[in-house]
Amino acid sequence: MSAEGHDHAHDHEHEHHHKETFITKYIFSIDHKMIAKQYLITGIIMGVIGIAMSLLFRMQLAWPEESFKIFNVLLGDKFAPDGVMANDIYLALVTIHGTIMVFFVLTAGLSGTFSNLLIPLQIGARDMASGFMNMISYWLFFLSAVIMLCSLFVEAGPASAGWTIYPPLSALPQAIPGSGTGMTLWLVSMAIFIASSLMGSLNYIVTVINLRTKGMSMTRLPLTIWTFFVTAIIGVISFPVLLSAALLLIFDRSFGTSFFLSDIYIAGEVLHYQGGSPVLFEHLFWFLGHPEVYIVILPAMGLVSEIMATNSRKPIFGYRAMIMSVLAIAFLSTIVWGHHMFISGMNPFLGSVFTFTTLLIAIPSAVKAFNWITTLWKGNLQLNPAMLFSIGMVSTFITGGLTGIILGDSTLDINVHDTYFVIAHFHLVMGISALYGMFAGIYHWFPKMYGRMLNKNLGYIHFWVTAVCAYGVFFPMHFIGLAGLPRRYYTNTNFPLFDDLQNVNVLITTFALVGGAFQLVFLYNFFASIFNGKKAVQNPWRSTTLEWTTPVEHIHGNWPGEIPEVHRWAYDYSNPEHEEDFVPQTVPMKPGESVLHH
Amino acid sequence: MTSLLVIIVLVLLAVALWQLTKIFDLTQVGSSSDSSQVANDKDNNIQGYLMFGFLAFLYIFTIYGLLAWGDMPLHTPASAHGGQVDNLMNITWVLIFIVQAITQVLLYYFAFKYKGKKDQKALYFADNNKLEALWSIIPAVVLAGLILYGLYAWTNIMFVDEDEDTIVVEVYAQQFKWTARIAGEDNVLGKANVRYIEGVNTLGVDLSDKNAEDDIVVSELHIPKGKKIHFKFRSQDVLHSAYFPHFRAQMNCVPGMVTEFAFTPIYTTSEYRELPYMVEKVAHINELRAKKSVELIAKGESGLDPYTFDYLLLCNKICGASHYNMQMKIVVDTPEDYKKWLADQTTLVAQVKASLEKPAEETPGEAKENDTVAAPEVAMK
Numbered sequence: 001m002s003a004e005g006h007d008h009a010h011d012h013e014h015e016h017h018h019k020e021t022f023i024t025k026y027i028f029s030i031d032h033k034m035i036a037k038q039y040l041i042t043g044i045i046m047g048v049i050g051i052a053m054s055l056l057f058r059m060q061l062a063w064p065e066e067s068f069k070i071f072n073v074l075l076g077d078k079f080a081p082d083g084v085m086a087n088d089i090y091l092a093l094v095t096i097h098g099t100i101m102v103f104f105v106l107t108a109g110l111s112g113t114f115s116n117l118l119i120p121l122q123i124g125a126r127d128m129a130s131g132f133m134n135m136i137s138y139w140l141f142f143l144s145a146v147i148m149l150c151s152l153f154v155e156a157g158p159a160s161a162g163w164t165i166y167p168p169l170s171a172l173p174q175a176i177p178g179s180g181t182g183m184t185l186w187l188v189s190m191a192i193f194i195a196s197s198l199m200g201s202l203n204y205i206v207t208v209i210n211l212r213t214k215g216m217s218m219t220r221l222p223l224t225i226w227t228f229f230v231t232a233i234i235g236v237i238s239f240p241v242l243l244s245a246a247l248l249l250i251f252d253r254s255f256g257t258s259f260f261l262s263d264i265y266i267a268g269e270v271l272h273y274q275g276g277s278p279v280l281f282e283h284l285f286w287f288l289g290h291p292e293v294y295i296v297i298l299p300a301m302g303l304v305s306e307i308m309a310t311n312s313r314k315p316i317f318g319y320r321a322m323i324m325s326v327l328a329i330a331f332l333s334t335i336v337w338g339h340h341m342f343i344s345g346m347n348p349f350l351g352s353v354f355t356f357t358t359l360l361i362a363i364p365s366a367v368k369a370f371n372w373i374t375t376l377w378k379g380n381l382q383l384n385p386a387m388l389f390s391i392g393m394v395s396t397f398i399t400g401g402l403t404g405i406i407l408g409d410s411t412l413d414i415n416v417h418d419t420y421f422v423i424a425h426f427h428l429v430m431g432i433s434a435l436y437g438m439f440a441g442i443y444h445w446f447p448k449m450y451g452r453m454l455n456k457n458l459g460y461i462h463f464w465v466t467a468v469c470a471y472g473v474f475f476p477m478h479f480i481g482l483a484g485l486p487r488r489y490y491t492n493t494n495f496p497l498f499d500d501l502q503n504v505n506v507l508i509t510t511f512a513l514v515g516g517a518f519q520l521v522f523l524y525n526f527f528a529s530i531f532n533g534k535k536a537v538q539n540p541w542r543s544t545t546l547e548w549t550t551p552v553e554h555i556h557g558n559w560p561g562e563i564p565e566v567h568r569w570a571y572d573y574s575n576p577e578h579e580e581d582f583v584p585q586t587v588p589m590k591p592g593e594s595v596l597h598h
Numbered sequence: 599m600t601s602l603l604v605i606i607v608l609v610l611l612a613v614a615l616w617q618l619t620k621i622f623d624l625t626q627v628g629s630s631s632d633s634s635q636v637a638n639d640k641d642n643n644i645q646g647y648l649m650f651g652f653l654a655f656l657y658i659f660t661i662y663g664l665l666a667w668g669d670m671p672l673h674t675p676a677s678a679h680g681g682q683v684d685n686l687m688n689i690t691w692v693l694i695f696i697v698q699a700i701t702q703v704l705l706y707y708f709a710f711k712y713k714g715k716k717d718q719k720a721l722y723f724a725d726n727n728k729l730e731a732l733w734s735i736i737p738a739v740v741l742a743g744l745i746l747y748g749l750y751a752w753t754n755i756m757f758v759d760e761d762e763d764t765i766v767v768e769v770y771a772q773q774f775k776w777t778a779r780i781a782g783e784d785n786v787l788g789k790a791n792v793r794y795i796e797g798v799n800t801l802g803v804d805l806s807d808k809n810a811e812d813d814i815v816v817s818e819l820h821i822p823k824g825k826k827i828h829f830k831f832r833s834q835d836v837l838h839s840a841y842f843p844h845f846r847a848q849m850n851c852v853p854g855m856v857t858e859f860a861f862t863p864i865y866t867t868s869e870y871r872e873l874p875y876m877v878e879k880v881a882h883i884n885e886l887r888a889k890k891s892v893e894l895i896a897k898g899e900s901g902l903d904p905y906t907f908d909y910l911l912l913c914n915k916i917c918g919a920s921h922y923n924m925q926m927k928i929v930v931d932t933p934e935d936y937k938k939w940l941a942d943q944t945t946l947v948a949q950v951k952a953s954l955e956k957p958a959e960e961t962p963g964e965a966k967e968n969d970t971v972a973a974p975e976v977a978m979k
Contacts, residue, residue, distance in 0.1 A: 088919040162916045168853055169836040169917060175773065176918045262854025265792035265802065266773070266835040278837055278852055313714070315724035343839065344850050345831075345857035348756035352749050359741050359748075366737040367730065369701060374729070376708035378721035383645035383713060384637045391649070391709050395656075398701050402694045409744065411751040412687055415672070415846045418839060418914045453635035458615070460645065467652060475663060482671030484843030486914040489922035495912070496905035499883045504667060524615055534635050541636065574720040581719055 020556075028139075030131030033554050035138050036117035037449055040442070043109020044526070046145055048519075050100035055516045057093045060085045062509035064491035079157065087490040091160040092178050094488055096152065098163030099186070101431065103193055104148065106296040108141050110438045111235075114299055115204050115228040117445060121547035122222050124213025124564060126557045129206040133199050140196035144189045151185035159186035162488060164285060167260040167278050171253050174267040183253070187246050194243045201232035201239075208232075213546070215566035219323075220585070222545050222570040223316060226323050227302025230330045234291045234298075237334060242288035245281055252276070282344055286337035293430045294333040297397075298326060300437020301368065304390040306570075307444050308372060310543045311387035312379030313581050315571035318371040325364035325371075332361045342410040343417055351410040358408035362401070369398050380574070380581070384541070385459025389440035392467050393433050399471075400428025403478065418488075421481025424474045432470045439463075442526070447540050451552045452533030458525040462518060469515025476504045544584045545570050639716055646713030653706035672843055673875045676909065676930070678826075678862035680846040682751045689747070693740060758860040764828040767819065769911070770801050771831065771838035771851040773918045776911055776926035777801060778819040782812025782945065792834050792853075798953040802834070803946055814943045819911070820929045821863055822936035828860045839915035842928070844870070850915060863930040870930070871907045880907055 029035060056075075059068060067083035074080075079089035116134065120127055128134045151158040160178030161170035165186070173180035208229045212221075221229075248259040252273075260281040261273035309316040316322060338346065338354030372394045381387065403425040406412045416422065439462075446454045480501045485492060492498040539548035546566070550558050564586040572583035577593050589595070637645070675684055712720075758764070766781035768790075779801055781787045788810020794802040803810050821827050831840055833851035840859075841848045849859040870876060884904050891901030913924035931939060944952075 087922065091916065091919065091921070160919075166837050166915075172836070175836050263792045264835055264853050265795050270793050270795070275854075277854060279855070312712075313720040315722065317723065318725060318730050320725075321730045343848050345852050345855060348752065351756065352752060355748055355752065356745055359745050362741055363734060363737050367734055370733040371730070373701065373704050373708065374723075376705070376712060378723065379708075379712045380714040380718045380720040381642065381646070381709060381712050382637050383642045383649075383709070387637075388645060388649075391705060394705055395702060398705075399698060402698055405694065405741075405744065406687065406690055409686070409690070409748040411683055411748045411755065412690065414755070414848050415683060415843060417848055418841075456635045456637065456641065457618075460641075464648060464652075468655065471656065471659060475659060476667065479663060479667040479670050484672050484841075484912075486841065486912060488916045490919075491922055494923045495910070495925070496883060496887065496902075497907070497910065499886050499905070500879065501670060502886070504670075520611075521615065524612055528616070534633060537634070540634065571724065574722050576722050 028135060030127070030135045031554070031556050032116045032120050032128050032131065032134060033449070033558075035134050036113050038138050039108060039112035039116060039141070040449070042142060042145060043105050043113060043438075044523070046100050046104040047109060048523070049149070050097050050105055051516055051519065053093045053097040053100070055512055056085070057090055057097070058509040058512045060090055060490070062506045064493050088160060088177055089157060090490045091162075091176070091488065092157045092182070095160050095162055095165075095178070096148070096158050099148065099159075099190075102163060102292065102296065103190070104141075104145055106430070106434045106438070107197065107292070108193070110434060110441075111228065111231055111295065111299045112138070112141065112200060113438075114224070114303060114441050114445070115200070115232070117449065118222075118224050118547060119204055119207050119228055120211070121448070121550060121558060122225050122545050122570075123208060123211060123216055124546050124566065125207060125211035126559075126563070128203050129211060130203055134203055137196045137199035137203065140192050140199070144193035144196060147185055147189035147192065151182050151189065154181040154185065156180045156182060158182040164289065165249070166285070167249060167252065167281050168264055171249060171261060172264070172266060172271075184250075187250055187253075191243060191246055194239045194246075197235055197239050201235040204228055204232040205236065213563045213566055216585075219320075220566060220569045222302075223305040223319070223322055223326075224299075224302040227298045227305075227326055230326050231295050231298045234330050234333060235295055238288040238291040238295075241284055245284035245288075248284075249281065279341070279344055279346060282341050283337070286340045287334075289340065290337040291333045293426070294329060296434045297430050297437075298329070300393060300434040300441075301326070303437045303441040303444070304372070304393045305375075306545070307386045307390045307440050308375050309571050309573060310444075310541050310582075311382040311384055311390070312375055313382065313573045314375055314379045315573055316371070317374040317377075318367070319569070319571060321367055322371055325367045328364040329361060332357060332364070336361065336408075339408050339410070339413070342413045348410075355408060355410045359405065361408075362405060365397075365401055369394060369401070382541070384443065385454070385456055385463055386440045386444035386541075388460070388463040388467075389436045389443065392463065392470075393436035393440065396428045396436060396470065397433040400425055400430070400433060400474075404429060415484070416481060418486055419481040420477045420485050420487055423487050424477035424481055427474050427477075428470075432474065439466075439522070444541065445547075446526075446529065446533075447536035447552075448547055448550075450530050450533070451536050451554070452529050453536050453540065454529045454533060455525050458521055462522045462525065465518040465521075466515055469511045469518070472511030473508050473515065476508055480504055542582050544572055544582050546585055549584065549586060637714070639714070642713040642715070646710045649706050649709040649713075653702065653710075656702055656706075669875070669879065672846075674865075674870075674873055675844070675846050676863055676865045676870055677845040677847060678864050679751075679755045680861075680864075682754065683846045686744075686747055686751055690744060693744075755861075756859075758828055758858060762826060762828075764826040764860060765821070766828045766830065767821070768801075768830045768832060769819075769840050769851070771833040771840065771913070771917075771924075772800075773835050774913070774920040774924040775817075776840070776913075776924065778816050778926070779803070779946070780814040780816065780940070780943075781809075782814055784809055784812055787830065788813050790832070795834070798950050799946065801832075801946075805947060805950065811945065811947055813946050814940070815946045815949070816943060818927045818929065820931050820936055820939045822933045823863050823866045823869075823930050824933065826860055826862045829858065831857045831859070836917050837915045838913050838917045838924070841912045841914035842909070843912070844909055848914060866930045866932055866935075867907075867909060870909070876907055880905060 065084055069083050071080035071085050072083040075089055079086050156177040159182045160176050169175050170179050170183055251257040252259050252261055258273040258276035260278050261276045264271040264273055305316050336358045338350055339358040342351045443454055443459055485498055538552055549564055566585045567588045568585055574581045575583055766785050768779040768787050770777045786809040788807040789804040790802045792802045794804050831849055831851040833853045838851040845861050847859050847861050849857050887902045895901050909928040911926040911928055
């Protein structure tokens with residue numbers, strides 16, 4: 001499945017490329033490398049906002065109802081009179097933090113950046129299948145981010161029903177003020193986001209299938225491409241279902257239908273809704289919601305696999321098993337959504353089925369973890385910041401993943417469902433792990449994006465403080481969750497039963513504040529290095545993959561001459577039949593060289 | 599002024615970082631001609647040791663956590679099925695700790711042991727079917743065991759036998775309070791729908807239904823020890839979740855639908871208070887509260903009351919601004935005390951009659967109604 005024909009046409013186009021203006025180069029660019037940077041910067045800005053929100057509500061949890069001037073400055077007199085955070089804005093912060101981190105940072109920021117940057121570069125294509133659609137995809141994402149941020153400023157406050165926006169709470173402004181205009185904007189923003197995500201995903205799928213260079217068979221693809229490809233497929237399958245849920249919710253909210261609502265008495269009156277069910281919404285939401293966590297984590301896994309192999313100077317262990325496990329995870333991810341609903345009132349028999357499918361996911365996940373560890377074994381580890389974040393990712397993925405065995409088991413879920421135990425679990429396994437994957441990717445491919453190097457010492461500081469703080473924040477949460485403390489409580493001072501947990505909350509918040517503050521080191525390193533970083537050489541990490549055969553200075557079309565041909569798999573590191581400890585994919589096989597793979 | 603100071607501090611911090619990196623860069627000049635920002639042997643060495651140090655941190659932190667906070671998690675289940683849940687939980691924990699201990703050691707130890715050196719070549723080791731089969735099959739077998747035990751327990755807990763001798767109790771959720779309705783002598787709840795809500799009848803019980811005649815509505819639920827309680831849950835407005843942590847029981851309350859859960863309490867409230875772990879926990883909490891009271895009184899506020907343990911029903915599904923304060927006390931009595939308590943309660947039908955007869959006097963029911971109306975104000979705060 002080579003793409004020679006296409007290359008030819010593209011070469012032709014390339015020669016006659018017209019002059020780019022500032023607007024076509026930096027703003028409405030159709031070059032995948034520029035779009036990747038746009039995704040990354042937007043993702044970073046959203047990340048700063050999302051993390052800052054979490055610090056605010058962590059302060060409220062550690063020192064409930066204390067007055068902080070910063071609350072008043074940031075939240076205003078309405079939501080933080082005298083610097084004391086109000087209970088409804090607490091819920092709004094929790095909701096928007098979740099939405100921003102899951103969708104805008106870890107879906108668009110992570111997948112959008114690296115799929116765009118790496119798919120054409122690593123498969124040997126001049127650009128995405130449709131550069132124009134790619135541009136539209138970014139600008140729809142940008143628009144949805146702007147709308148989401150605008151919703152913070154509406155009078156009654158932004159959406160506050162939790163990032164899962166379960167109706168009726170999200171449908172009725174009488175139930176919570178944020179379910180008025182704030183919720184409308186949330187839904188509009190997400191609908192646009194989904195359109196953006198679908199365009200991106202379709203583009204990735206088509207590009208990977210059609211535009212691989214000569215010799216780049218599916219089984220020679222780097223694992224990054226495999227994960228982006230599979231992620232895009234899951235996205236195409238599941239995001240439309242969320243869109244349908246959002247549309248039906250809009251209908252219920254604005255046009256009086258009863259898809260999700262029934263028999264409601266609120267604020268002294270009976271509403272007209274009849275026959276709908278919130279459980280239906282939960283099914284639709286989690287049909288996306290669960291695959292979504294794999295949409296977040298799979299690209300991180302791909303990045304980590306690639307970075308680990310490169311920096312271990314070793315082939316990734318069990319390349320085929322890694323692909324199989326990604327496919328298995330992707331398949332299973334679409335049939336486990338019910339484990340979020342064990343106690344939703346659905347038939348307990350369904351609970352049994354979902355327990356079974358959910359716990360099966362542990363098998364491919366275990367294969368991945370063991371393969372990563374074996375990749376390190378007897379390696380020649382180059383402990384670059386990207387490598388540290390990759391090792392950190394495997395660590396948090398294991399720690400967080402293991403507690404999934406508890407939450408995925410319906411019997412055990414009864415008592416820990418919706419407690420801080422859940423928060424600890426998913427922040428480690430998908431939040432922190434995906435964030436580490438993203439950081440690893442940024443440290444590794446920064447030279448490819450900006451032609452300059454990030455400062456490694458700042459990278460080391462960034463990693464170690466983050467690593468300690470991440471465990472410092474989420475490890476203690478397991479304990480307060482097992483003590484029965486529900487999540488999304490503005491304060492637990494109304495329950496003397498939980499008084500002994502307060503010290504732990506203070507410790508968690510302290511770690512969170514320190515960890516949050518040290519992200520400034522990263523921000524500084526990132527933005528300062530764009531302009532002042534050390535100039536990068538063409539292949540700084542001595543990597544085998546195709547992106548490092550392109551010139552440091554970006555050109556439209558990626559390669560100045562012909563697109564290189566691929567002769568071997570992506571992981572020929574320390575091949576004993578070669579002098580160098582890496583053999584780029586473009587190097588032809590020596591006569592008589594043994595083919596380990598393909 | 600403060601904001602100006604903060605800005606100055608931030609700017610200075612940025613400058614300091616800038617200088618620091620310059621210094622780092624300068625120190626590298628002489629060393630190995632390498633300012634490439636790619637890890638060199640020295641970096642590998644330092645980072646390798648830090649990896650090992652981090653492993654130590656993980657272990658110490660885990661042990662510290664277990665020692666310092668190990669008594670926080672819920673202990674001794676107060677329901678008959680709770681033992682099964684906790685047993686499965688403990689088995690799972692043992693497995694998790696074993697896997698966690700082994701994998702983290704391998705991960706960080708390898709990161710330390712195989713830290714890179716110049717002129718060293720890694721082992722070209724790309725595949726081993728036996729190893730991969732091994733770590734697919736072992737998790738599969740272990741999980742099969744967990745799944746089977748889990749499903750056995752789940753089926754036992756969740757499927758309520760209709761013929762069983764139970765007490766039927768409705769738990770009714772609304773923003774931001776719980777109410778309970780006991781089915782009475784016939785042990786059948788009267789029909790209900792929000793469209794019947796009127797005055798004292800805040801649960802919307804169909805008063806014309808024969809089964810509703812002996813229904814009793816209470817705001818503090820008593821249940822007898824040793825008898826299976828069959829809970830039926832309703833909500834009048836948004837999703838709530840009825841969470842009984844000590845009984846290892848939880849079920850969502852869904853508007854327009856009745857959900858169920860059944861459990862048998864095995865300790866009365868006073869028995870549970872006497873459990874050594876609970877005595878210790880309450881003493882600890884009261885110590886903390888006493889300390890806090892001193893602070894509060896010094897500030898001129900009123901102190902905190904000492905705490906005595908009670909079973910609670912909490913809301914565990916985000917339901918609005920005052921979600922964090924939606925609770926109901928549950929008292930587990932001996933069967934005799936329960937009978938006495940039940941005899942003292944008036945039926946809903948009697949309450950409604952009474953409220954119609956003397957509308958001027960404030961009945962408990964009307965007080966409830968006021969609460970409901972006041973709730974949005976609480977929410978606005």
